Amino acid sequence: MPSSRPLRADARRNREALLTAAREAFLTGDADAHVEEIARRAGVAVGTLYRHFETREALVAEVYRQEVAELCAAPARLLADHAPDEALRRFLLLLVAHSAVGKGMAEALESIMATDSPIFDDARAEMARALDELLAAGVAAGAIRPGVSGRVLLRALGGICGMRAKGWEDDAVRITAILYDGLRLGAASRG
Amino acid sequence: MPSSRPLRADARRNREALLTAAREAFLTGDADAHVEEIARRAGVAVGTLYRHFETREALVAEVYRQEVAELCAAPARLLADHAPDEALRRFLLLLVAHSAVGKGMAEALESIMATDSPIFDDARAEMARALDELLAAGVAAGAIRPGVSGRVLLRALGGICGMRAKGWEDDAVRITAILYDGLRLGAASRG
DNA sequence: ACACAACCGGAGTCCGACTCACCTTATGGA
DNA sequence: TCCATAAGGTGAGTCGGACTCCGGTTGTGT
Structure with a gap:
């Protein structure tokens, strides 16, 4: 998704927040945390999550x-x-x-x-x-x-x-x- | 579910058919065959599948x-x-x-x-x-x-x-x- | 300041496992 | 043989969770 433009400031912030939220969710033992939950932790909506990651699995992979x-x-x-x-x-x-x-x-x-x-x-x-x-x-x-x-x-x-x-x-x-x-x-x- | 009575004839037949259908589905490479599909192969409805096996996983396990x-x-x-x-x-x-x-x-x-x-x-x-x-x-x-x-x-x-x-x-x-x-x-x- | 592209929200869609209220039938005793 | 009855079967419906879509919002280059 990136590589064309440098990614807008708020977008990068959200992407980072999502990765952090997912990492924390997994570390606290909730390996199959729902996408809703991860998005909530990151303070964004699921739509935003899916803007940055093709699927739930793609987020986990990253x-x-x-x-x-x-x-x-x-x-x-x-x-x-x-x-x-x-x-x-x-x-x-x-x-x-x-x-x-x-x-x-x-x-x-x-x-x-x-x-x-x-x-x-x-x-x-x-x-x-x-x-x-x-x-x-x-x-x-x-x-x-x-x-x-x-x-x-x-x-x-x-x-x-x-x-x-x-x-x-x-x-x-x-x-x-x-x-x-x-x-x-x-x-x-x-x- | 058994252990009380010897299981009715048609019931045993269906149970057998379900196990066979599931085994065949898995052997033909469809590891995550849907329960509907397995039931169809066995010639029964999903309700029957669930009468014999608590969950899809229980069927796989058996x-x-x-x-x-x-x-x-x-x-x-x-x-x-x-x-x-x-x-x-x-x-x-x-x-x-x-x-x-x-x-x-x-x-x-x-x-x-x-x-x-x-x-x-x-x-x-x-x-x-x-x-x-x-x-x-x-x-x-x-x-x-x-x-x-x-x-x-x-x-x-x-x-x-x-x-x-x-x-x-x-x-x-x-x-x-x-x-x-x-x-x-x-x-x-x-x- | 403006245009517009990029971004965000979140209700709605889709899909698959599982349930339940009702119908069918095997079974065993008269 | 036939009936009563409980065991068994059915499949539309519920539920939960991943994913989509489009109208509204916001950052960015000129």
Whole structure:
């Protein structure tokens, strides 16, 4: 919708308010907040919401695109401070922790990772790239098995982020450890 | 609803027809077939559908409960014919193959494995039990790391079964290999 | 200051899951 | 065999939620 003109001041304000309202709604656990509710929180009407976002799903996608972008900045930092396989392990755990910020967030991340909705293509690509970065560094260092793409690993993570049961964090950490051991070359058991 | 009387003949016939119609609808790729459509296929009205199943979801759950029950018969057979870790590996692959019967089926399996809907509790419990059986045998034989429950592994599998992209089967097989290696004691790389 | 394009509001539309008041029929006892 | 009756079936209608549309409002370039 933009790209032609710089977007009028009030329009940009509303768009921002909608994204903020949606993010807050999801963070407070209301993953399927109604569009009316989101619009109300943002102080606009539903028509305005639909002026800025094709569908409810498009709004969700944009919220999490931003979220994911933030997450994708981590690999570079981790690789600077740690050995490649350790960086990978930490990133996987970071992902788990990040999912923990809220049920809504976890649901959205699951969608991003497990489905093929074109809406989430960008977010998926970013995440896959971030994982590729970590995997490539690990392979180069001889610590990680070759032949695993970020896209593939992303799929596996979908299951982890989809978990919402009581105690899911412990489960997630455990699965992450399994995946990590599976990825390492010459892996040994880790309890 | 049953348990009091043996269910009238026409009622049982209709219930059966509904389950068959739903299964066929899902197998032919229409994972979110409308209740009207399912009822039409079964030759009954929606009211009849709702006499037998609380909600649309309950119908879906019953279809896949049967499907899953079938799948859960496999471990015993596999353990009879193979070493525990090999039986586990084959079961994981069987699961992948089973998900391939249709998009609808895969979606339902994902729900069963990744959510906490009480509707799917039974199916989840059965699957977890089947996996526990394989894991326990592997642990007893010293081939599989202890401390991993069927429930936890089930979660990880959710991500695999949720995959629906072109070429997802190759991805699924690869992830399965990673998980399998992660589960084995003293695992070595497998390319 | 003016024109007009962009924006906003919110009642209304559409669609799909689910309900309910009434009709039909299987069933088992006389 | 036939009837009484409760179980079962029907489908128009309700309800809820995403999405649309057009008349009124407001920012922006000249």
